[in-house]
Amino acid sequence: MEGFLLTIGTLGFIAATVYFIFLMTKAPATSRHFFIITAVITGVAGFFYLTMATGATASLVGDRIFYWGRYIDWVITTPLLLLDLALLALANWRREVNLIATLIGLDLFMILTGLLAGSRVSAFSAGFWFIVSTAAMIVLLYLVYTRLFAAASNQSNAVQGVFRTLALLTIILWSLYPIVWLLGTEGFGAVGSGVEVFLFLILDFLAKIGFGFLLLSNRQALTDASSGGRGQVQASSRVR
Numbered sequence: 001m002e003g004f005l006l007t008i009g010t011l012g013f014i015a016a017t018v019y020f021i022f023l024m025t026k027a028p029a030t031s032r033h034f035f036i037i038t039a040v041i042t043g044v045a046g047f048f049y050l051t052m053a054t055g056a057t058a059s060l061v062g063d064r065i066f067y068w069g070r071y072i073d074w075v076i077t078t079p080l081l082l083l084d085l086a087l088l089a090l091a092n093w094r095r096e097v098n099l100i101a102t103l104i105g106l107d108l109f110m111i112l113t114g115l116l117a118g119s120r121v122s123a124f125s126a127g128f129w130f131i132v133s134t135a136a137m138i139v140l141l142y143l144v145y146t147r148l149f150a151a152a153s154n155q156s157n158a159v160q161g162v163f164r165t166l167a168l169l170t171i172i173l174w175s176l177y178p179i180v181w182l183l184g185t186e187g188f189g190a191v192g193s194g195v196e197v198f199l200f201l202i203l204d205f206l207a208k209i210g211f212g213f214l215l216l217s218n219r220q221a222l223t224d225a226s227s228g229g230r231g232q233v234q235a236s237s238r239v240r
């Protein structure tokens with residue numbers, strides 16, 4: 001069951017990567033970075049699904065299979081998802097490097113402490129690191145909700161629309177990861193390994209492929225965001 005689902009994950013992410021690269025060839029050069037970042041996200045996920053499907057990044061911890069490959073996937077891809085969001089929201093990202101670094105720092109801390117929670121043998125240390133990781137996630141999502149939303153309100157309507165959808169999608173989906181983790185074999189074991197792999201697969205597809213589709217199919221927003229804020233205003237002044 002797990003092997004089948006992980007293979008579906010591998011193929012799904014490879015297909016999405018190919019599609020996003022195809023979309024890039026049709027996009028204006030100024031917004032290419034969004035396509036590159038997003039294709040790297042799905043490409044890395046496809047690679048790590050393959051390593052999990054083949055057992056290369058799966059180990060026996062106690063009496064359960066621990067798929068640690070997902071944490072390596074997340075440690076690379078979640079900062080890139082935040083980067084996509086930040087580049088969309090921030091008209092001038094160079095002035096907000098501190099905010100971007102804080103978001104990515106919290107994110108790395110969340111995933112690494114999550115890895116400590118998942119790889120444990122004692123229930124106490126699992127619980128402890130789970131709480132630390134969840135606290136980091138709450139601060140991170142709070143900053144997205146406050147700081148990035150505020151920054152996005154200075155952008156064009158197209159950017160604001162896509163940003164709102166993507167940021168809310170991120171806040172909702174990311175909050176579901178610790179819940180699946182708690183239900184699964186790393187947590188209370190309320191669901192078996194197959195169901196856990198299935199639920200993470202759905203979340204990963206939505207948080208990466210769904211996110212990528214919504215972002216990359218909105219050309220206007222990408223062009224506006226790449227032109228340094230108030231895209232429409234700048235575009236029209238350039239014509240003059």
Ligand code: RET
Nearest residue numbers: 114133134137174177178181204207208
């Ligand atoms: C863990 C367990 C410990 C507590 C918390 C977690 C959060 C994980 C998150 C993962 C997000 C992954 C994404 C992947 C890409 O698609 C590590 C499950 C808080 C938020 C978005």
